[in-house]
Amino acid sequence: MDRPTAAAVLRSSDADRHTHAAAYLRSLLAGCLGTAPDQVALDQPLEAQGFDSVTIAGISVIIEEDLGVRVPIAELAASGLGELARLLAADVRTSEREAGEVGADAPVDRSR
Amino acid sequence: MVTPAAYRSSVALEATLGNPFDPAAPVPYRSLIARDEREQRPDEAFEVAHQWGISRHLTPTGEGGRLTCFEELLSLLRVLARRDPVLAVGHGASLFAGLPVWMWGTAAQRALVAERLAAGEFGAIAISEDRAGSDLLATETTATPTRAGFRLDGEKRLISNATRGTFCTVLARSGPCLGLFLLDKRALPADRFRHLPKVPTLGLRGNDLSGIAFDRCEIPVSARLGGAGRGLEMLLTASSYVRVLACGIALGAADGALRIAADWARERRLYGQNLLALPPVRERLSAACLDLLTAECVAVSAARALTLGADRSRLWSSVAKYMVPLLCERTVRNAARVLSARFFLREGPASGMLQKFARDSAVMGILDGTSMVQLNLIASALRSVAAPHAQDRGPDLDPTSLFSLTTPAPPWRPRHTGLQLRPVARDEITQAWDGPRLAGRFALFDAERTGLTRRIQALTWTHGTPRTAYALARRHCLLHTAAACRHTWVHNRRLLDPELATPQWLAACWDRLLAELGLGPPEPAAGLPEDDLVDWLSRVCSEGRWPSLLSLPPPSKGQHHGQANRRGGAAVQ
Incomplete structure (x- = not known):
């Protein structure tokens, strides 16, 4: 599954959210590394996988563009990707949630 | 010899600075060395460069300057540096402070920087701190949101133009993210910031290298540059x-x-x-x-x-x-x-x-x-x-366009630059x-x-x-x-x-x-x-040209080393 599709799935469904968030992250990181999604490890933080600060900053921007969630770079660098998938599963608004929320146009800012 | 358009301004700047070996030239080596020995800024040399119009080349065309081509700016900084690297570092620091403003600043922020540079003033980029070193994520200076804007606390050190800069772009922690803030130093409360002592260094002795300490320094909300919390990006x-x-x-x-x-x-x-x-x-x-x-x-x-x-x-x-x-x-x-x-x-x-x-x-x-x-x-x-895996690699870039110096590179459009962080x-x-x-x-x-x-x-x-x-x-x-x-x-x-x-x-x-x-x-x-090659080098230098692939024409005839004239290069301009 490519990244836009994985993002759309995560944003559209309230079921299996952690699985969808993990699939999205695999797809995103695979795109950064030029590798296949199933070769992306989710058990290690980005900095342990050798991602440099510029790439991590870029990943933060992509996540915000795709999912409307701002993940601070320091948190993105040091968190295990499994943990990050849980955060995204909790924070990404789905179309069902947006329908019932006020101010749903604003991005979710994890930096606050 | 054809001089590509991007290099014509360099020839003119070189002429204005004059023959460096001539003590009577506008910017001679002798006076630069004397300044360096005393660890003093070469203010007269900065003034000559300003009068020539160097600040126009640090300011994009859309803001009233002439900056569209980085090949040209690279060459101008080279001309300044071959006279004295302190000149290039001083203007380079202003440029670095201005770049995020040109790309993401509001109209008012861009106008402030353009006005200051046009007046011959300088800017500083306050990123580094003693403890954080090159680890920007370890930045300790904070910009705490207040009712009126932000409150800055912390110490930025090893900052070029820290003292003389009248505007300053600061990286500060704002919550768990980092933000960029453009400070008009003239508008800061005078008792809430101070300049740190000049730092002695091996080289660039005339560079204005020191720091700025902020102590509950209130800045307006309009000081924030670009997207909130996207300072590092x-x-x-x-x-x-x-x-x-x-x-x-x-x-x-x-x-x-x-x-x-x-x-x-x-x-x-x-x-x-x-x-x-x-x-x-x-x-x-x-x-x-x-x-x-x-x-x-x-x-x-x-x-x-x-x-x-x-x-x-x-x-x-x-x-x-x-x-x-x-x-x-x-x-x-x-x-x-x-x-x-x-x-x-x-x-x-x-x-x-x-x-x-x-x-x-x-x-x-x-x-x-x-x-x-x-x-x-x-x-x-x-x-x-x-990486072997197929991905969207985008279209090929023809090396001809990258390397053919007779074809100008496309002009820089700072407002359309965007964040460039993709792999x-x-x-x-x-x-x-x-x-x-x-x-x-x-x-x-x-x-x-x-x-x-x-x-x-x-x-x-x-x-x-x-x-x-x-x-x-x-x-x-x-x-x-x-x-x-x-x-x-x-x-x-x-x-x-x-x-x-x-x-x-x-x-x-x-x-x-x-x-x-x-x-x-x-x-x-x-x-x-x-x-x-050595004969070429010797010939180029004796003709008053500089050793370079393009070996640009000399500023004027009769200005070669050993043939100094009292008019220097300024008269050629």
């Missing part, structure tokens, strides 16, 4: 531009040193003959000259890439920032060896200016990201470039390259390229960047440099002086890079007779 994007432009400073110090050495070798008599006739001296001059021209190939293409292939600039600007200072420092060292004992004396040839170039150029590999930082960024970029997917400089063969030399680089890709693909990234990746990144830099020399030579032969238009020049450059890779150049040795 903006800064990392702007850094690609700064890394390339810093190469202009290294080039200037190197060609200034080389010209002093060439002049000395031509004038000094030893053993009954000119120094220039001695084989060891010719060998040093030839090596210095090749390193400088090689560095120029890398730097100029990196500058053009900023508007031609911005999504590759993450890689190419780091390669340039790694290689160019390295080559330029070696140029200065070889130039110093030509002066021999005279280099050690604080009098004599060019009033000790070569010593100053040596001291000043020592910082070039550190400034705006150390060599180790660059290798880390390069290794990371190569990981995605070398690098292509590297046409090292990939789109298939000769000339040059008696087996290309085959060695070709094998190196294939082997590098294989070894990068085989790296395991489970505990951060593997140690081997740094060594491979360094080898990639050498390969990139060889390719840059090739592309430059292929696409600009008609512009070059006859000695450089010959393939033997390219072979000589390649042989030095092959040696760095630990690969012996194939026999026979490089065909360019050392004598040809």
Whole structure:
């Protein structure tokens, strides 16, 4: 599954959210590394996988563009990707949630 | 000799600064050295550059300036640096402070910076802190939101223009994210910030290097630059531009040193003959000259890439920032060896200016990201470039557009730049390259390229960047440099002086890079007779030109070293 599709799935469904968030992250990181999604490890933080600060900053921007969630770079660098998938599963608004929320146009800012 | 449009302003600036060897010129070496000895800023020299209009070239056309072309700005910084690197660093710091403003600032913020620069004032970029070092995520200075805006607390140190800068772009923690803030220092509460003492340094002694301490310093909400909490992302994007432009400073110090050495070798008599006739001296001059021209190939293409292939600039600007200072420092060292004992004396040839170039150029590999930082960024970029899996790599970039100096690079449009943080997917400089063969030399680089890709693909990234990746990144830099020399030579032969238009020049450059890779150049040795290159260097310098691929025309006739006139170059303008 490519990244836009994985993002759309995560944003559209309230079921299996952690699985969808993990699939999205695999797809995103695979795109950064030029590798296949199933070769992306989710058990290690980005900095342990050798991602440099510029790439991590870029990943933060992509996540915000795709999912409307701002993940601070320091948190993105040091968190295990499994943990990050849980955060995204909790924070990404789905179309069902947006329908019932006020101010749903604003991005979710994890930096606050 | 055709002078590409991007270089005409450099010829004019050089003319305005005058003959550096003439004590009566507007900006002579003698007065710059005197200032340096006293660790004083060369204010008169800054004023000459301002009167000429250097600030216009730091300001985009849309804001009332003339900045559209980074190749031109690279060359202007080189001209300033060959006179005194302190001049280039001072204006470079203003530029770095302005870049995020030009790209993401509001109309009011852009107007403030444009107005200050036009008035001959300076800006500072306050990023580093004592404890955080190069780890920007460890930034401790805070910008706490208040009802009226933000409250700044913390100490920024090792900041160029910290004291004289009237505007300042500050990186500060705002919650768990980092933000950028543009400060109008004149509008700050005077009792809530203070300048730190000037920092003594090995080189750049006249640079205004100190720091700023903020203590509950209230700033308005309008000080925030760009998107909230995206300060680091903006800064990392702007850094690609700064890394390339810093190469202009290294080039200037190197060609200034080389010209002093060439002049000395031509004038000094030893053993009954000119120094220039001695084989060891010719060998040093030839090596210095090749390193400088090689560095120029890398730097100029990196500058053009900023508007031609911005999504590759993450890689190419780091390669340039790694290689160019390295080559330029070696140029200065070889130039110093030509002066021999005279280099050690604080009098004599060019009033000790070569010593100053040596001291000043020592910082070039550190400034705006150390060599180790660059290798880390390069290794990371190569990981995605070398990845075998198909991905959206985008369209090819034709190296012709990147290297053909007679075709202007597209103008910079700062408001459309955006964050440039995506992984690098292509590297046409090292990939789109298939000769000339040059008696087996290309085959060695070709094998190196294939082997590098294989070894990068085989790296395991489970505990951060593997140690081997740094060594491979360094080898990639050498390969990139060889390719840059090739592309430059292929696409600009008609512009070059006859000695450089010959393939033997390219072979000589390649042989030095092959040696760095630990690969012996194939026999026979490089065909360019050392004598040809040294004779070219000597001729160029005696004609009042500067050692450069384009060896731009002299500012005016009759202004050569040894023929100083009292009008200096200003009269030519």
